Amino acid sequence: xxxxxxxxxxxxxxxAKAQRREDxxxxxxxxxxxxxxxxxxxxxxxxxCGISGPAVYRHFSGKPAxxxxxxxxxxxxxxxxxxxxxxxxxxxxxILRRLIAFHTDFALARPDIIQVQDRHLVTLPAAELQLVxxxxxxxxxxxxxxxxxxxxxxxxxVIRFRAHAAFGLLNSTAHSAHSPRTSKAGxxxxxxxxxxxxxxxxxx
Amino acid sequence: xxxxxxxxxxxxxxxAKAQRREDxxxxxxxxxxxxxxxxxxxxxxxxxCGISGPAVYRHFSGKPAxxxxxxxxxxxxxxxxxxxxxxxxxxxxxILRRLIAFHTDFALARPDIIQVQDRHLVTLPAAELQLVxxxxxxxxxxxxxxxxxxxxxxxxxVIRFRAHAAFGLLNSTAHSAHSPRTSKAGxxxxxxxxxxxxxxxxxx
DNA sequence: GAACTCAGTTAATGATCACTAACAATACGT
DNA sequence: ACGTATTGTTAGTGATCATTAACTGAGTTC
Numbered sequence: 001x002x003x004x005x006x007x008x009x010x011x012x013x014x015x016a017k018a019q020r021r022e023d024x025x026x027x028x029x030x031x032x033x034x035x036x037x038x039x040x041x042x043x044x045x046x047x048x049c050g051i052s053g054p055a056v057y058r059h060f061s062g063k064p065a066x067x068x069x070x071x072x073x074x075x076x077x078x079x080x081x082x083x084x085x086x087x088x089x090x091x092x093x094x095i096l097r098r099l100i101a102f103h104t105d106f107a108l109a110r111p112d113i114i115q116v117q118d119r120h121l122v123t124l125p126a127a128e129l130q131l132v133x134x135x136x137x138x139x140x141x142x143x144x145x146x147x148x149x150x151x152x153x154x155x156x157x158v159i160r161f162r163a164h165a166a167f168g169l170l171n172s173t174a175h176s177a178h179s180p181r182t183s184k185a186g187x188x189x190x191x192x193x194x195x196x197x198x199x200x201x202x203x204x
Numbered sequence: 205x206x207x208x209x210x211x212x213x214x215x216x217x218x219x220a221k222a223q224r225r226e227d228x229x230x231x232x233x234x235x236x237x238x239x240x241x242x243x244x245x246x247x248x249x250x251x252x253c254g255i256s257g258p259a260v261y262r263h264f265s266g267k268p269a270x271x272x273x274x275x276x277x278x279x280x281x282x283x284x285x286x287x288x289x290x291x292x293x294x295x296x297x298x299i300l301r302r303l304i305a306f307h308t309d310f311a312l313a314r315p316d317i318i319q320v321q322d323r324h325l326v327t328l329p330a331a332e333l334q335l336v337x338x339x340x341x342x343x344x345x346x347x348x349x350x351x352x353x354x355x356x357x358x359x360x361x362v363i364r365f366r367a368h369a370a371f372g373l374l375n376s377t378a379h380s381a382h383s384p385r386t387s388k389a390g391x392x393x394x395x396x397x398x399x400x401x402x403x404x405x406x407x408x
Numbered sequence: 409g410a411a412c413t414c415a416g417t418t419a420a421t422g423a424t425c426a427c428t429a430a431c432a433a434t435a436c437g438t
Numbered sequence: 439a440c441g442t443a444t445t446g447t448t449a450g451t452g453a454t455c456a457t458t459a460a461c462t463g464a465g466t467t468c
Contacts (some may be wrong), residue, residue, distance in 0.1 A: 013435055013444075020445090036327060038242030041425060050445070054427075058445055063426065118379070119323045123240060138396040157396060164380035165373045166399050172372025175322070182361040190362060194369050194402040201401035203394050217414075217465060224415085232434050243457060255416070258457075266457065 021059050023049045023129055028066050033112035037067055037120045053129035060141050067120060068128045075135035082142045097196060103170050104191045108184055111174035135174060166195050224261050227253045232270050237316035241271055241324045263326045271324060272332045279339035280316050296353035301400060303347055307374050312388055315378035322375060354404060370399050381386045
C-alpha cells in the first residue's frame with residue numbers, strides 16, 4: 001500500500017510513472033496541435049512515447065481523459081498565473097499591462113496548448129467542459145475587473161467582449177507560423193503594444 | 205446531355221440540385237462549427253437536410269470534399285470582398301479602415317464558417333490546404349500592402365504578424381458567445397475601433 | 409411516350425479505433 | 439526471498455463510419 005498519497009515520487013516506480021505521464025501529456029499536446037484530437041489514435045500517442053497503444057490506459061482512463069488533463073491543466077495554470085500578477089497590486093492600468101505580458105509570454109511559450117484549447121474545447125464531455133469554462137470565467141474576471149476601472153461607462157458584456165478580443169489577438173501567435181527570422185522579444189513587445197492599444201482605446 | 209455548362213438552373217432538377225448543395229453546405233457549416241468535422245457523420249449531415257447518408261455522394265465526392273468546398277469558398281469570398289474594398293481607392297489608412305470594416309462584418313455575419321476555418325484548416329488534404337493557403341496569402345497581402353505604408357520601418361514578417369493579430373482579434377467574435385443583450389452595431393463599432401488601434405499603434 | 413439521366417433509397421463492406429482480456433516481467437514491501 | 443502491485447505486452451472485440459453496390463422512381467429529352 002502507498003504510505004501517503006501526498007508523497008510525490010516516493011519510489012523509483014512512482015517517479016517513472018510521473019515522468020511517463022508528463023511525456024504523454026507533452027506528446028499529446030504536440031500531436032493534437034498538429035493532427036487534431038480525432039486525428040491522433042492512442043496507438044500514435046503511445047508510440048510517440050515509446051510505449052504502445054493500450055499502455056496509455058495505465059495512465060489515463062481513456063482518450064477523453066488525456067484531453068481533459070490537458071485543458072484543465074492549462075486553464076488552472078493560466079488562472080494561477082493571472083492571479084499572481086493581479087495580486088502584485090498597482091493601478092488598473094499597471095495590472096492590466098502585467099496581465100497582457102503574462103498572457104503574451106504564455107502564448108509565445110506554449111503555442112501548441114493554446115491551439116488545442118481553442119480548437120478542441122468543444123470536444124470535452126459536458127461535465128469537464130463546465131469545469132474548464134468555470135476556470136476560464138475566473139481568468140477573464142481578472143481582466144474585466146480592471147477593464148471596468150478603465151472604461152467605467154461600458155457594460156459588462158462589452159467589457160467581456162473586449163477581453164475576448166484581446167485573447168484572440170494574443171492567441172493568434174499560436175496559429176500564425178513561427179518564422180524564426182523574427183526574434184521572440186520583438187514579437188513579445190509588438191503583441192503587448194497591440195493588445196494594450198486595443199484594450200485601452202475608447203470607442204466614441 | 206447538358207446544353208451549356210454555364211447555364212445555371214436550366215431545368216427544375218438543376219435548380220433543386222443547386223439548392224440541395226447549398227443546404228448541405230449550410231448545414232455542414234453549422235454542424236462542423238458545433239461538433240467539429242470529425243464529430244459529424246455523413247449520416248448526420250444528410251439527416252440535417254432531410255436526405256440520408258449516402259445521398260450526400262450525389263453532391264460531393266466524399267466527406268473531405270464538403271470541407272474543401274466550405275473552406276475554399278470562404279477564402280474566395282473573403283479575397284473577393286477584400287479586393288473590392290481595396291479597389292475603391294483612397295489613402296492607406298482609409299483602405300485599411302475599409303478592410304477592417306469588411307472583415308468585421310464578415311465575422312459578425314458568418315461566425316460559424318470563421319470558426320470552421322480556424323479549427324479545421326489543418327484537416328484539409330495537402331493539395332487543397334495549399335490552395336486555401338494561397339488564397340489566404342493573397343487576402344493578407346491586401347492588408348500588408350497598406351500596412352507597409354503606415355509602418356514603413358517594419359519588416360515583412362512583423363507586418364504580417366500585425367495582420368494575423370488583427371484577424372485573431374476580429375475572428376474572436378466567432379468564438380465568444382453571442383450575447384443577444386448587446387447590439388451587433390455596438391460590437392461592430394467596438395471591433396473596428398480595437399482593430400484599428402492595434403494596427404496603427406507604433407511600437408517603440 | 410420511350411429511352412435515358414439522375415437524385416434518392418437500403419443493404420453490404422471494410423477500415424479504423426477505442427477499449428478489454430490474458431499474460432509477462434519487474435519493482436516494492438515485508 | 440516471497441507474495442503482491444503495477445507497468446507493460448500482444449490479441450481480440452465491438453462500434454462507428456466512410457464508402458460502394460444494387461436498385462427505384464421521377465424528371466428530361468426527343
